[in-house]
Amino acid sequence: MTLTSTDRPAPREGGAAVVPVLAFAGIVVAVMQTLLVPVIKDLPQLLGTSPSNATWVLTSTLLSGAVATPIMGRLGDLYGKRRMLILSLAVMVAGALVSAVTSNLLLMIGGRTLQGFAMGAIPLGIGLMRDMLPREKLGSAMALMSSSIGVGGGLALPAAALVAQHTDWHALFYGAAGLGVLSIVLTLLVVPESPMRAEGSFDLPGALGLSAGLVLLLLPITKGSDWGWSSGTTLGLFAAAVVVLLGWGVVELRTKAPLVDLRTTARREVLLTNLASIMVGVSFYVVSLVLPQLLQLPTATGYGLGQSMVVAGLCVAPLGLTMMFTAPVYARLSAKYGPKATLIIGLLVIAVGYGGGLGLMDAAWQTVITSVVLGAGIGLAYSSLPALIVGAVPASETGAANGLNTLMRSIGTSVSSAVIGMVLANTADHVGGVAVPTMHGFRISFLIATAAVAVGLLMALFLPKPDRSPRLRASSEEEAGLERAEEVLRGFRGRVLDAGGAPVARAKVTLIDRRGRRAGSALSDEEGRYVLAVPSGGPYVVAAKASGHGPHASSATHAGDERAVELDLSLPGEAVRA
DSSP: OOEEEOSSOOOSSOOTTHHHHHHHHHHHHHHHHHTTGGGGGGHHHHHTSOHHHHTHHHHHHHHHHHHHHHHHHHHHHHHOHHHHHHHHHHHHHHHHHHHHTOOOHHHHHHHHHHHHGGGGHHHHHHHHHHHHSOHHHHHHHHHHHHHHHHHHHHHHHHHHHHHHHHSOTTHHHHHHHHHHHHHHHHHHHHOOOOOEEEOSOOOHHHHHHHHHHHHHHHHHHHHHHHHOTTSHHHHHHHHHHHHHHHHHHHHHHHOSSOSSOHHHHTSHHHHHHHHHHHHHHHHHHHHHHHHHHHHHSOGGGSSOOOOOHHHHHHHHHHHHHHHHHHHHHHHHHHHHHOHHHHHHHHHHHHHHHHHHHTTOOSSHHHHHHHHHHHHHHHHHHHHHHHHHHHTTSOGGGHHHHHHHHHHHHHHHHHHHHHHHHHHHHHTOEEETTEEEOOHHHHHHHHHHHHHHHHHHHHHHHTSOOOOOSOOOOSSSHHHHHHHSTTOOOSEEEEEEEETTSOBOTTOEEEEEOTTSOEEEEEEOOTTSEEEEEOSSSEEEEEEEEOTTSOOEEEEEEEOSSSSEEEOBEEESSOOBOO
């Protein structure tokens, strides 16, 4: 999974509208996750089915989103991130239109499955930003894109509630389709395609294996409360998930161009970031489940706040708005202290929000305060995650790696939904055959969220110290070789010379790892200089070629420390060590 470049270099800086257009696409996709929250309790009646069957309308979107996210990220690395982004949005629009014209359960589930497919747009947008934006603008842009998951979810609640309360509920899907079409048009008009590509072919067996494993894992998580956590079906699916995912991992390690590079994923910085992402996902979904119910419960319960569906949505909306406004704050904090420190700060703010929220459940205005504090913390945490991933993986794996990270957040929200649903059900009072959530259940839910944050904080503390050495961050590694040739970084640097010792400009220099895969490339500048970053220490082959000269390759070993190995290349002839 290595980097190549097309003939047309990527722009160092996209137009001013690229970032908001990509962020808008992320928000539109995230809307799908909370679109039906205001009508969840009415779905069985609306679809003429049982409550257990109606939950598939939500579960199907979750499952398809989990499967599509890493797959679309990899396809974007191979065939173009903009192309795959547009495809994701088009599938979402088709799914929304299917759901808009039916009240049949099976057709509705099919439409919702297509809508979940669009979740791959988040990592694709982050990858496009990395490929196009200059270093100084990348942090805040990725922060906004990453936070769009929460922004879209938070803003969709009051909007969907308003629509559902005053019109036919199918209008929700027509509105979602319209937003999707608008996003496609804006993307076509504003966002250029990235020329960066990963080499290799699509790992179809890996995609099928990962899809099967995720479905087997997430299905019992989301349906376990209905089936029973100790039932044969639930335990059998969990066991099958373990077997399938282990087998998938063995196959991926033996595949030359895997869907997910597990060796990269196993690096401490990537592994701990993904584990922390699960915990952030858990904490994010708790507030989305608890506060709307608390706000809408009647005051006759003694603790319910008796608000309408729309008012409840408006009280929770600051969660998403605050996440949006934390993007520039994150950029400043991260520039000064690094994404690791910003993630830690975000987790601490979340902990404060849930801790304070335990005592702020007596009035609607108190829930707004809780939403604002949690939105700030979750926004900082979400914004830090893509920066940590991007800083730890090669440019050719950005889409796949961020896709996996987005998947980890989805797993966190799935676990949160299952656990909190079980807690609220087991602590509910039954009045006239109706289960009414209790304040005790709400507070236990907040404590669970606080515990998840504590685990995430532990993971963040063990992340490696930020690497302050210069890195290649240009739009392509080849262009970076021209622009950053004087930087000292972990890798190789030197000059490409002809047989007479004269510099060779625009020579293609390629780094090949021990497995024969291209690990990077650069073009020499007018003075023949090149730089190549290495992902890790070990033996490499540095090969060079240029028009009018014969090719040349030299074996070299890098110790993996933060220094550059000086290596000059002669065309044709032997390598010349500086």
